[in-house]
Amino acid sequence: MVLQTLSPGAESTLVIAPMLIVLVAAVGTLLLGTRPRARAGVSLAGGAAYLVAVAAIDWYVVLAPDAPGAATYQVGGLPAPFGITLVADGLSAFMLTMVAVIGVASLIFSIRVLPELDRRSYYFPLFHFLALGVTGAFLTGDLFNLFVWFEVMLMASYIFVAYYGGPQHTRAAFWYVALNLLASAVFLLGVGGIYATTGTLNMADLARRLAAPAAYGIDPGPVVGLLGLLLSVFAIKAGLVPFQFWIPTAYRAAPPPITALLAGATKKVGIYAIIRLSFTVFADAQISVNLAIPAVGTILAGDSPLAFIGAVLFVMGTASILVGGLGAVGRDSLEGVLAYSSIGQVGFIAVPVAIAATTTVPDIRHIAIVAALVYALNHALAKGMLFLAVGAVRTATGTSRLADLGGLASRSPLLAGAFFIGSLALVGIPPLSGFFGKFLVFDAAAQAGSMSVLVLLLAGSLLTIAYATRAWNRSFWGQRTPAVEDAVADPVQVAVLLALAVTIVAVGIGFEPIYRFADAAATAALDTDGYVDAVDPNQTVSGVDGGNVDAGAGAGGGGGETGMGTEPETEPGTGTINTSDGGELP
């Protein structure tokens, strides 16, 4: 029996735990076939286990006093950069926590919404596969593997968009599938190009090679353009202008709990991928960017791909804020308002990312990333909760058209209260979670000294107030319509909404630990060396024998020094197999 594998430590096994839990839950619900109660039970157990596993990652890897800050898992025991590495660091953990909270809420909600639909179809297995794709995308440390998880996520979401099978659902699904197939092709093209340019797809290895291209004998020039391709793919997932057009139809077509998950979790995968690739992987690349049009002159110049990313994201983000805000004001259904609103809100997340990419001051970059993350958390909670609230309104009244609604507040005060808190969080009223998100975004813009950005953000905030007020007035205040008159809100759905509302209030009031977490996440996102070191500790110090590396304790670089000088120095840049060279990084 030959098993040449590294035996992982406890932290390391934790990294893969959330993925295994959703995978087993997906297979379990499939095996249970046509027993809806058992399926729901297994789903809930999986959701609870997922929450526990993510909380354990949060604590043991990121937040505990002696936490390593990052943990890795080498799938199949194949060492990085050859195998697939899973990395849980602050940024991944922050994103996973967001998904876990909104995912479990929408899972409980689903059980009350869909008993009759699930009987003959695959709702719960697909739900878990969607969660699996999102989880994998947050954890993977490999660019091609990221593509695979995107596909897993998309396959499940295709079916959900077409779930009800009516004409408008099929139409929405057709657009959604066509657009995403195109995006996947572009993604693959970008990944292939990056492999051809740098010779690796492991993110840590990529970062190391791009920081010292000469040592590896590569010309990193094409990487900027390839990164542009990837950026457009991630912008499609995040729904940034000009790739926002699929969002309203797809969000209206999918079942409400799934829409909550699409807006709360899969959208954030796009944002996560932009932050991870831009700041962790490509930030140290030494490439001069010089974009000039003969008639106009130099448009942008810088010595890092970040200058390019920043400029593009900035345009996309501000356009999203305006398009989303203006679009939301005129919609005639609650889903429509929220779908356009989520285009605008993603703009609010993209703008601080753009600020972080354009600035050269480390402190401003840090605060801008924190702002983007806190805003993303707020958006996941508030928008997820609002979409669930629309689901509850639809269960109760059978409609979500603003014209048919009115006076819901007197009919179901608790449902109305939850919707109200969600809207206020979206607007950014203290002490809710949204206030800190908006505050940090404004703070980052002010520190970067950009007046025009501040004005745009302010305009976007005013639009938020306008559409949130309109949606609230039309559906919850005023005369009761016939649809509302005999509406009965489902108690379990309302309980889920209230739990989320309490979470939003709690995040706002007890903001200090959340800030600490977001701070750790931003540090992890910006700490390329730490990431490289966590994935591959024997790479940063020359001469450590690869066979002795303990993948489990591979964080923080503590073990690296021991090997110094035990082996003759290898010449950097000799081989394509980079276990033979090291010491490029400070």
Add this chain to the structure above:
Amino acid sequence: MTTVIMRTTARIVVPIVLIVAISLLIEGHNLPGGGFIAGVLTSTAFVIVYIAFGLDFLERGVLGRDVDPGKTPSRDRVVVAYRRLFTVGLAIAVGSGLVPLALDHPFLSQSYIVLEGVPLYHHLEIASALAFDLGVYCVVIGGLLTIISVVGAE
């Protein structure tokens, strides 16, 4: 009904396709091949049968069951079996990945064992990757044939 040429060709080709598929499955872990391609090839054999003899042939001709022609294909016993095969395959693949975890190795770790002195073969190599491949094989056959029979009936 299709032509005599088509049906005669199908009789000859289908066994060959199936044998090639199984050989691809078995040697896939260290030679070109594997669960996916073997599954696709096996599905192709079924598709040839479907094209040559019609959608009901498998149930009526091979399994000797009565087929109610008005029934929706997704309720057919054969399609139910395909879907079950898909699920079982997925369970096998995931399970084969989980076994190394129980033995304190990373998820999806693989190994192999060499048996000497086996009758006929002499030297036989059994790889754990075969279990994963088998799972993939079942998933591909189950998934593809479900789609083909349901969409084909429409």
